[in-house]
Amino acid sequence: MNPLLEIRKLSFGYEGSQSPVFDALDLTVRTGDFILVKGASGTGKSTLLRLICRLNRPDGGTILFQGSDISSVAPAKLRSLISYVAQIPQMIDASVEENLLLPFSFAANASKSPPRRDELRAMLRKFYLEEVTPDQSALKLSVGQKQRLAIMRALLQEPLLLLLDEPTSALDRESASMVFALMEHLNVEEGKTLITVTHTDYKPEKVQPLNYMLEQHRLHLLP
């Protein structure tokens, strides 16, 4: 079976910086993988996720998604298949429901049918957001609630790969454990493929993750 994502000899450096962020970095991701990328701050963990969904452009190397070079796929189409959730969750100034349905207003998701309101309510419960109503303002939610809402929104467009950038960095212990439980649920129960960047020493309970350490410009698989 072809890998879902294959990165070969990826190189990247920020303009004006002497040292590259990545130099001949390789990574293979198969459907159903639960990948954790760890590393000290400044090693490029977030940049790696951004390169996979083309929010940054690599200097060299190839990234194949389902066997196709991502640079040959229309960017919006690619990002409807690979969903990226940034470290700081972003919401538009509108209700929770409008935020959740935002992806369906984009042409790349036109063929997908938006969830009904009762389905949204059920999903909110599943994402530990039972206290949140579809009508309330998304901007007034706590950071932890926004983070879970952002992951939920990314999943509504049914991506094949979910990229989570430090999803618990701004959260207290309780909120963080909810997000971790959610990530494991998505992988085990729903078969989602996840790449999560984290600097915590999180050890999943229900999942056997592939742990990578990002150092010296490359990814190293940890035993």
Add this chain to the structure above:
Amino acid sequence: MNRIVDISTAQLLLALLFILIAQASSFIYHLGLNRDITIGTIRTFSQLFLMGYVLTFILKSSSLWLVISVFVVMVVSALFIVKGRVKETQIAYIIPTFLTMFISYFATALFVSGLIVGITPWWDPRYFIPAGGMVIGNSMSALAIALERLFRDLREERELVEMKLALGADYREASDDIFRKAIRAGMIPSINAMMGVGLVFIPGMMSGQILAGTDPLIAIRYQIVVMLMLVGSTAVTSVVVMLIVRRRCFGSGEEVLLTPR
């Protein structure tokens, strides 16, 4: 009615009294504007006298190419003023902006002098140059406001734009709000001018015509044409420039190219 009163050099110098008052205010209240007022006064005299001689020469020469050359100089000067106000170094917006400005302003001036006023030849400098000048002057400000706003908002709201991109938006969908707000910000002064004209202020061109002895009922017709021309050309130029420049703010992967300053 059609009597033009000439202003003699002595009378012109008498007008410097206004500057003396301004200088005195600045001096008494330590406004720190004395130097700027002096330079501004010298520039007003020298630039307008120069313009007067150039215009006299052009009006007498009746050469199409000379008129077009003056027009190009006016557009290039406007472009430098826009560049000075926008101060953007990451995105190459100068050439598309120049081309759009040139084509749009030329078409507007041509439409006004050739079709509405119906002058022959269409490039008669007495009509074409002032029409062009007014279009360029007004639209230039709108463009500077819109471009500055586009770059600023794309930088400040970069994370929000990237959130939309990450959810499958194309670059147009992701920057739709910013694009609309920027064009509106540029257009509003021209539209507001239409609301206040004749009530709050008498526009410069119309005042000039009336002072020079034109029947006010003729002057208002010219002024109406000018107001409509300004709104139309500002809208077209802003939209076209912004469409081109917005695309340039995104890379081949539709990623945001503007980085925080």
